[in-house]
Amino acid sequence: MTYSTAVRGFQLAVEMALHDAHAQVWTRGSYPMGDWRPFESTVDFTIWFAKEPSTRDLRSVRRNYERLQKIFPLTGSLNLYVATETALISGIVNPFELERDPQLKKKLQPSSEIHARAHAATYLFRTLDQELSTVLDNPERLQPRWDQHLIQVGQVLEDAVFDEWQEMAQCDLLRQTLNLAVRVLDIPTAERDEIADCLELYYQSVGRDVPVQTLRPLIEREPYLWAVFPHRFCFEMIEPPKLTGILAELALAEVTWELSDMLRKARLHPTRGSKNEQARASVRSHLDSLEEFYDRFLCSKGVVSPGTDQRIGNAVKRIRALV
Numbered sequence: 038m039t040y041s042t043a044v045r046g047f048q049l050a051v052e053m054a055l056h057d058a059h060a061q062v063w064t065r066g067s068y069p070m071g072d073w074r075p076f077e078s079t080v081d082f083t084i085w086f087a088k089e090p091s092t093r094d095l096r097s098v099r100r101n102y103e104r105l106q107k108i109f110p111l112t113g114s115l116n117l118y119v120a121t122e123t124a125l126i127s128g129i130v131n132p133f134e135l136e137r138d139p140q141l142k143k144k145l146q147p148s149s150e151i152h153a154r155a156h157a158a159t160y161l162f163r164t165l166d167q168e169l170s171t172v173l174d175n176p177e178r179l180q181p182r183w184d185q186h187l188i189q190v191g192q193v194l195e196d197a198v199f200d201e202w203q204e205m206a207q208c209d210l211l212r213q214t215l216n217l218a219v220r221v222l223d224i225p226t227a228e229r230d231e232i233a234d235c236l237e238l239y240y241q242s243v244g245r246d247v248p249v250q251t252l253r254p255l256i257e258r259e260p261y262l263w264a265v266f267p268h269r270f271c272f273e274m275i276e277p278p279k280l281t282g283i284l285a286e287l288a289l290a291e292v293t294w295e296l297s298d299m300l301r302k303a304r305l306h307p308t309r310g311s312k313n314e315q316a317r318a319s320v321r322s323h324l325d326s327l328e329e330f331y332d333r334f335l336c337s338k339g340v341v342s343p344g345t346d347q348r349i350g351n352a353v354k355r356i357r358a359l360v
Contacts (some may be wrong), residue, residue, distance in 0.1 A: 040068065043109040044080060047101060051084065054097035059087035065138035066113065072182040079113030083141055086119045095304055116301040120144075125355060126300065128348035129293040133160035133189060149293065150344050155286035157190045158221045159294050161214055162265050165240060173244045176210035183210060187217055194220060212237060222283050235259055239266075263334075264288040268295045271323075271330035285340040289349075292331055296352040299324065303359035320360045328353050 048062045066081040067073035073080075084098060098117070106112045116138075118126060123145060132147045133156055149156065164186060165172060171179055191199040202220055215233045224232055235255065239262065242252055256262055256270060260278035263270055264287040270277065280288050299320065306320065307313040331349060335341055341349075 039109075040075070040080060040111075043105065043112070044068075046108075047082065047105045050101040050104070051098060054101060055090075055094050060090070060094070060098075061085045061140075063140045065116070065141065067182050069139060070137060070185070072185050074178065074181070076111070077178055078182075079111045080109075081113035081115070083116045083118065083138055085141070085144065086117070089119055089121060090117075090304065096307075099305060099307060115305065117304050118144075118301055119304075122300070122355065124148075125348075125351055126297070129297045129300075129352050131156050131160055131163075131290070131294050131297065133157055134163075134294075136189060149290075149348070150342050151290050151293065152283065152286045153193050154221050154223065155283060155290040157193045158218045158265075158287055159290040161186070161190055161218045161221070162291070163294055165211070165214060169240060169244045172211050172214075173241070179210065183214070187214065190217060190221060211240060215240075222287065232261055235262070236265065260284055261287075265291065267291050267330050268323075268327065271326040277334055279338070280334060281338075281340060285335060285338075288335055289341065289345060292327060292335070293345075293349065293352070295327060296349065296356065299356050300352060300359075303356055306360065317360050321357070324353065324356055324360070 044064055051060060051062045062082060062084050063069070064080055065083050067078045068080045082102075086094070090098075098115075102112075102115050118141065127145045127148050129149065130145060130147055132149070132153070135142050135145065135147060168179060176183075191202070194202070198220060202217055205216065208216070212233065215236050216229075218236075219229045219233050239252065239255070256273065257275060258278075260280055261284055263277040264280055264284040267288050268291060303320070306317050336346060
């Protein structure tokens with residue numbers, strides 16, 4: 038009842054503030070999917086505008102969202118979409134992440150040309166990013182929801198391969214997820230453990246706040262780290278190992294995930310005040326670095342299809358216009 042009251046309160050506040058803006062508000066993630074845990078799981082929201090929201094509309098959304106965060110500490114993240122960008126969003130959205138937002142799924146038709154295995158692995162890696170501290174320190178809290186994540190991703194595998202992974206899945210949640218990821222990426226059997234070990238070292242280090250600079254020798258040596266973390270390594274002024282095949286597909290899927298996340302958050306950044314301008318400048322800098330990584334190490338290497346290149350280019354232009 039506490040959850041439903043908070044959800045309905047936010048929906049009513051937005052509807053009253055934006056009565057002429059044709060906005061819809063709904064929940065996504067664990068709450069509507071039924072794999073939430075009371076007073077532990079957060080509630081994530083999506084807001085959909087039928088037309089471009091005004092500055093006043095956006096200010097009202099931010100104000101009501103900040104008020105809800107103070108009243109209901111289990112408020113999660115907020116995504117904002119505009120119907121006029123449906124084709125753009127459909128071209129870069131991760132189809133596995135979209136499954137966690139049933140209402141949004143009804144409005145979009147994913148059109149990415151990137152391999153489903155790359156999108157599946159990206160979904161695992163990015164969900165690990167978002168919940169890493171809990172995965173490392175209190176995984177039992179996440180197990181019911183993560184069981185659903187793993188089964189969902191396992192659909193890209195042949196039944197025999199997925200069954201084989203399940204038989205070997207008697208390990209902690211982090212390693213269990215990484216073992217599935219290397220199978221999804223069709224990593225050769227002889228290399229699976231080595232790559233999973235390296236990824237586990239990286240995630241453990243990030244989770245324990247080890248400076249990325251300390252891991253620089255590892256970063257320079259392993260191409261799959263560049264494929265998994267282009268959103269982090271795009272700032273590095275070194276030449277990454279050549280990305281080809283499924284690793285190139287994975288890097289592209291990671292880039293489109295990052296662009297999708299930036300697009301749905303771009304309008305939620307306040308425009309006034311020096312701190313807010315610094316935050317927007319940081320977003321612009323990150324976008325520039327990500328675009329440079331894409332141009333230098335993916336597009337210029339001939340591993341990007343014309344359709345994917347156009348979708349990424351359109352997304353970059355739109356985000357840049359918004360921030």
